């Protein structure tokens with residue numbers, strides 16, 4: 368939710384209010400796509416109003432500014448008409464999938480009935496300001512020529528955007544104020560649409576927004592012309608009987624899905640690669656199991672042999688045969704333990720793909736005590752030295 372400051376709230380036709388809002392300085396940008404809506408609420412006579420949904424009229428390229436066009440008929444919209452510059456309005460959103468994806472649409476047809484023009488204003492102005500190559504044909508139905516909100520804006524967009532064509536369909540009365548523009552009289556019919564589209568309904572996406580009877584009639588006509596369900600996208604201004612259809616899921620949604628999929632695949636690849644690295648090479652496995660020369664070719668064993676060979680002869684103290692045997696046995700045990708450790712080290716070094724040098728334990732020579740000389744006195748006391 369963000370709070371916006373009212374810049375102006377003006378009637379642009381007898382029945383339509385344009386609410387112009389400005390973002391408070393230093394706030395995060397309000398990101399939305401052309402055609403989406405927001406829920407707004409404010410304080411009226413010191414009390415908070417309920418929130419109501421309105422399509423955003425301004426283009427996402429106009430950052431810092433938000434516009435809403437309201438048909439003033441009930442309590443909420445009449446209260447909105449009383450907003451003054453500087454008042455605060457709470458804005459929640461954006462919401463909705465009734466959006467124009469210019470990257471994905473070559474040829475689109477907009478069918479706008481009355482105040483249902485609001486989401487199309489954002490789409491048209493976005494396509495114009497981004498110099499999009501998307502071809503837009505817009506049928507805009509209004510009751511009279513005095514009840515055409517956003518006429519000046521559409522006229523300016525049409526002049527700037529060579530890919531935009533607007534056909535004004537005026538229900539009744541004179542149309543002299545629309546001189547120079549493409550105008551049809553009466554209700555929007557298949558004849559009017561056929562003429563503007565050269566009876567070609569293929570490879571086009573149709574967007575429809577307006578009062579429920581208008582939307583029903585348009586959907587029926589398009590189906591008659593063989594337009595598939597997926598090529599008709601609708602936005603209903605009421606909850607209930609006309610839910611939004613044909614939600615467009617384009618780049619933000621696809622990016623999330625692709626991002627998640629690549630994350631899963633990446634983790635899988637790293638795990639498999641780690642598992643492969645921990646397997647010892649086949650040659651080492653074979654030599655560890657089969658080769659009797661493995662222990663003697665091991666560097667640790669060589670170190671041990673060198674150490675034993677470099678020991679001075681035990682001349683000063685003559686060990687007993689049993690002590691020498693014990694010492695030899697200990698040395699053999701050490702050698703065996705070293706050989707076992709060496710084999711393990713070889714396997715470990717193979718898995719870690721680097722040689723780890725194990726510190727050599729130096730065992731001190733076993734000291735054999737010299738025989739003692741004992742003397743016994745006449746009184747029977749024995750002393751040994």
Ligand SMILES: Cc1cc2nc3c(=O)[nH]c(=O)nc-3n(C[C@H](O)[C@H](O)[C@H](O)COP(=O)(O)OP(=O)(O)OC[C@H]3O[C@@H](n4cnc5c(N)ncnc54)[C@H](O)[C@@H]3O)c2cc1C
Nearest residue numbers: 419420421422436437438440441442443444485604605606
């Ligand atoms: C997605 C969406 C986009 C819309 N965009 C626009 C727009 O751009 N311009 C515009 O003029 N209108 C738009 N509307 C319609 C708008 O929200 C309501 O028509 C508006 O709030 C009615 O205000 P009010 O002053 O006429 O009546 P309120 O004083 O608000 O209410 C009059 C009566 O209508 C009921 N009511 C009001 N709103 C709704 C609702 N949405 N669903 C069911 N009952 C309701 C109330 O409960 C009450 O009984 C949009 C609606 C939706 C759902």
